[in-house]
Amino acid sequence: MTTEIQQLIDEYTSWLRAKISLRKVDDWVEITTPYLDRHNDYLQIYARRENGSYILTDDGYILHDLKQSGCDLDTPKRSALLNMTLNGFGVKLVSGNMLEVRASSEDFTSKKHSLLQAMLAINDLFYLAQPNVASLFLEDFLAWLEHNYIRYIPNVKFAGKSGYDHLFDAVIPKSRQAPERVLQAINRPDKNESQALAFSWMDTREVRKLDSKAYAFLNDSEKAVPASVIDALHSYEIEPVSWSNRAAILPELTA
Structure with missing residues (x-):
């Protein structure tokens, strides 16, 4: 590995x-x-x-x-x-x-x-944050974590093996039932964003706990997430979570 x-x-x-x-x-x-x-x-x-x-x-x-x-x-x-x-x-x-x-x-x-x-x-x-949009995707994501009483640390920076620093939107600390969980909200899921997250995750994975898990929350409010993005995230052992299906992942985050 x-x-x-x-x-x-x-x-x-x-x-x-x-x-x-x-x-x-x-x-x-x-x-x-x-x-x-x-x-x-x-x-x-x-x-x-x-x-x-x-x-x-x-x-x-x-x-x-x-x-x-x-x-x-x-x-x-x-x-x-x-x-x-x-x-x-x-x-x-x-x-x-x-x-x-x-x-x-x-x-x-x-x-x-x-x-x-x-x-x-x-x-x-801030993509698609027009004047008539009440909130940003990251705001909605963090509010959802808090609404479901998920304890998390926001805006966490990890140093990678390459020497680069990488910033993640939220980290849920390890518990007795579950490993550390690293969360990233992606407002505009595309090849560019999935590649950037994959590199950040790969580069920091070896300096984190071996059983740490990564989740990418993907905004599908306006359009479906491309299958190529889902496949790319899976190939780097990042769990893709469509925003419309976020409730399904709650048990893994509250453990």
């Missing part, structure tokens, strides 16, 4: 390196990644050297795009969710809309990873 997981991690990181391209733009280097945003465009970040370190930024793309789409991020609850997500990845909000990290030569790769994961998380968190 260890060799197999290590091979999968190596394949993922090799794929990531091969798909990244660089282009000089004035004083910045534009880094195009294989990660896709909600428009199926490749996510881009920008880097430059300053005072012996590096600045990495999304140049305001993620929040500007969400606001242009009518997503209101200014309510107290949504601002708190945004800040909780940014803090979890160690990303700062600069000039009101730019996501930014500072990195040294030694931690450049991990900081780049954190910025990209924050961009993906925020993009998913």
